[in-house]
Amino acid sequence: MIKPARILITAGEPAGIGPEIVIKLAQLEHSDQLLVCASPTLLKETAQQLQLPLTLSEFDPAQAPSAHQKAHLWVVPVELQAPAVAGSLNQANSAYVIKTLKIAHQLASENRVDAILTGPVHKGIINQAGLSFTGHTEFFAEKSQVSKVVMMLATEGLRVALATTHLPLKAVPDAITPQLLNQVIRILIQDLQSKFALERPKILVCGLNPHAGEDGHLGSEEIETIIPTLERLRAEVNAELIGPVPADTAFQPKFLQQVDTVLAMYHDQGLPTLKYKGFGKAINLTLGLPYIRTSVDHGTGLDIAGKNLADIGSMQYALQFTQQLIRNSKSN
Numbered sequence: 001m002i003k004p005a006r007i008l009i010t011a012g013e014p015a016g017i018g019p020e021i022v023i024k025l026a027q028l029e030h031s032d033q034l035l036v037c038a039s040p041t042l043l044k045e046t047a048q049q050l051q052l053p054l055t056l057s058e059f060d061p062a063q064a065p066s067a068h069q070k071a072h073l074w075v076v077p078v079e080l081q082a083p084a085v086a087g088s089l090n091q092a093n094s095a096y097v098i099k100t101l102k103i104a105h106q107l108a109s110e111n112r113v114d115a116i117l118t119g120p121v122h123k124g125i126i127n128q129a130g131l132s133f134t135g136h137t138e139f140f141a142e143k144s145q146v147s148k149v150v151m152m153l154a155t156e157g158l159r160v161a162l163a164t165t166h167l168p169l170k171a172v173p174d175a176i177t178p179q180l181l182n183q184v185i186r187i188l189i190q191d192l193q194s195k196f197a198l199e200r201p202k203i204l205v206c207g208l209n210p211h212a213g214e215d216g217h218l219g220s221e222e223i224e225t226i227i228p229t230l231e232r233l234r235a236e237v238n239a240e241l242i243g244p245v246p247a248d249t250a251f252q253p254k255f256l257q258q259v260d261t262v263l264a265m266y267h268d269q270g271l272p273t274l275k276y277k278g279f280g281k282a283i284n285l286t287l288g289l290p291y292i293r294t295s296v297d298h299g300t301g302l303d304i305a306g307k308n309l310a311d312i313g314s315m316q317y318a319l320q321f322t323q324q325l326i327r328n329s330k331s332n
């Protein structure tokens, strides 16, 4: 029998739909142990509002992981600073959110959990509280002292990785340097090989400008940076690097069927297509970290928080994907 893995879920922004999707997930059967880093008070109150059963036990690292029992959660408790009101952000609770992420990083770094699965946080309110935060991706990279990681979102039939993550659009062209592309593509290849068992990954690389720069008439980043970097890398890596191709036509089935991943140059070049194809059944994962970190494909859903409208499709998909990544990493 396979030993259950231990998966730590952070419940995310307390005023959002994170606590609701965690409690809904807890009602189902799972072969691995689910551990939640959150406020026990918040979890109990949310379960009560949803009229769902829930018992909590405090996490005991000395105990071996056991398969999930329906309507039960192991908890790493962190208390809120102020009562959570569904749909209404409160900067007093931003330190709570960050504390859950710090604990998750600590437990994963010490191999006390097999993976971190993060619920959605609200980047704006964390910054409003005076805590600099651009996203989980960058947070875990910094905590792990890794100079570069890669954000990838995946749904059935499509994986999209990003060369740049959370930065203003006007900062993107300057960020696309040979060094950045070199690092991103190497991490992408390494993790496609190790996490997805793709021996010689095929990567479709998008250009930055309309029509991939139209031979320099619509932008020079392709000619000056992307093409020479891909040429250099082709001689050095065990991967097929196709492109740069125009991003507007890259996402046609006839191209996607032939590649393992699309590499988009920036967040909204790649993610709208991914989310159009698979919102609610997609996962977000961070490549290049020393541990497995995954997340749902959606945000805090403040407009539906507290209304029992949150769909757990992405959370379920993210959990199944995470379980597979853990099995793959253990068999490597």
Ligand SMILES: NC(=O)c1ccc[n+]([C@@H]2O[C@H](COP(=O)([O-])OP(=O)(O)OC[C@H]3O[C@@H](n4cnc5c(N)ncnc54)[C@H](O)[C@@H]3O)[C@@H](O)[C@H]2O)c1
Pocket: 017, 118, 119, 120, 121, 122, 123, 124, 136, 284, 295, 296, 297, 298, 299, 300, 301, 302, 303, 304, 309, 310, 311, 312
């Ligand atoms: N993993 C993460 O932490 C993560 C991911 C994406 C966005 N965010 C953050 O979330 C905040 C809100 O972002 P947003 O409003 O752009 O996106 P959002 O995903 O929160 O909401 C977009 C729309 O999708 C709906 N929706 C989202 N999740 C749903 C679910 N599970 N079931 C049913 N409907 C759902 C919402 O009701 C809303 O109408 C921002 O601060 C953003 O940065 C966090």
Ligand SMILES: N[C@H](C(=O)O)[C@H](O)COP(=O)(O)O
Pocket: 134, 135, 136, 137, 138, 267, 271, 284, 295, 296, 297, 298
């Ligand atoms: N870019 C992500 C998305 O659109 O789903 C989201 O902002 C979450 O990013 P982090 O995992 O870095 O928080």
